[in-house]
Amino acid sequence: MPHALLGDDAESGVRVGDIAIENTNRDGHLDAERCDDQAGYNRAHAKHGADGCVTPVWHNVDEQLQRILIVPTLTEPTGTRRHTRAGFSMVELLITLVLVAILGSAASSMLKSQLRGFSRVNDRQEARSVARTALRTLETELAMVDATSGGTNGVIAASSDSISVRVPYASGVFCASGTMMQLPVDSAVLATAVFGGFAIKDTSATGAYTYTNSANSPSAGTSSNCTGVGLTAPSGGSYLAVSSASGSAGAPMFLYQIVTYRLGNSALFAGLKGLYRKVGSGTAQEIAAPFGTSATFRYYTAMSDTALTTTPSVSTIRGVQLKAAAYSPHRTAGRATPELVTVTSAFFFRNRTD
Template identity: 55%
Template sequence: MFRSLRRARRGFSLVELLITLILVSIIGAAAGRLLMSQTRFYSRLAGQKDARSVSRNARNIMQTELSMVEAGGGVVAASNDSIRVRLPYIWGVYCSASTMMYLPYDSAMVAMATYAGYAIKDTSTTGTYTYTSGGTAPSAGTATNCTSSPTSITAPANGGYLSVSGSAGTAASPMFLYQTVTYLFGSSALVSGKRGLYRRVGNGTAEEILAPFDTSAKFRFYNLYADTAQTTVPTLANIRGIELKLDAQSASRTSGQTQPESVSIKTAIFLRNRVN
């Protein structure tokens, strides 16, 4: 009796090898496309995050300062690309003999401020502020000009007295020292071919604080008695609010995209001490 011995076939046939290579190629190509798609997706997310960060930071910086601006004479100059305002940095009360009693202040903010003038409120009739521009910077004031009768105003802890030059006001009237600050959109020095947001104190050098922005980023304005912002700049004394249209972009473009990622934020800031 003979037994037929079968040997197990070893290795792969050429057909099987070709099929395996084709399957591996298909899976590899699919995995590559998936990886590329995910990489671009996360790149776009990062770009949107960067653009959102630019617009939000711009809003926070300007909102902090512009919300302190007074309605009657706080805006010095305005256009769709720039706005110049009188920004209070020390508040207090007028006493007598050109002496101001000032309240405790933020020492860091005052150290960075550049004196441009002061304003005293009319508490008898109009309720508006009268601005006195320029003059010499305030110096240490005489305490008795405030503490003596009939004024009898004493500075609180960390407060004090300053002597200001210029016109006098009514005793016990609110007043503040201010600096002029300009915000403007211009050609960016940080991101070539884009616009940046600049901040300038007084007549100093404009410093770029954030970029990039699209050309559609602008300032719009709320006119007296209006409830919607307009592009046309009103009479400065009639500006009652400022709309910030912050169309920010990412600094770079994701592969496969024709434009950088963009985020648009609108916010309205209404001025203080509105009497009409």
């Protein structure tokens, strides 16, 4: 069998560059037929076989050329092709697109979750704002309501969903002959107030206010009715003629308007409640919404430390509690209902003697 020689080896072959020629026939035996007696010539140009016979190398040129072994050069495997241009293959491009889609989907889900979280926080703040709007309005007016015992006080009517009270808007002292010396007052409040009556304090006996409902609005009064008893209006004050007013000179006196707060069906949010405010016999206006069906009024009496679930007699009411179960005006995406926040606050009336 032909083989490559790594050096000059006289026993295994003849060195001719990178070509090795063996002196064997196709059967792997020595070719004895080619031996001749040209001993001298053959000794000079031939190789000895195993049996001592000499075979000339050039006699077997055709056969030996078929036994030439050339050291192979490295070639690329069949079916492969060398890339000659820079860029991406279709497979690489598809893999990249799939990875980008997966990462984009994950990022989108995370952003949506974060946005919904922020929306819920914002909606809860809006719900609190609804509740606080109602509470601040009530606080402004209910804090001025009188709760004097021993007679009709500042509360006219009360229930679990409404309360009507007498809210002072101008104060002063009684002079004489139905004249009131009015102390300086906020002109905006005075301009929008709807006169519902007046109250004069009994300074000689009970110390309680006596309320008188009236439809006759006050007019400009005579200053001499006050100066005659030693009362002079301060700068910014005035004198008012109040029909049917009577009392002791110098007795505290105020004018009031009748305000009704009611929790009714909201005109803006179907199925929910709104807080309405009505002055006198005017039109009720929805001032805060939306509220849940659990929003309600509860009341305190002189004998209770907690708000009563049943409405007591108006003459015993000393404070009111509003349970403002407020909803956000907006609904967060992915949620069936808006955010609900329940804020409870209590307001106690002034001039409580018990």
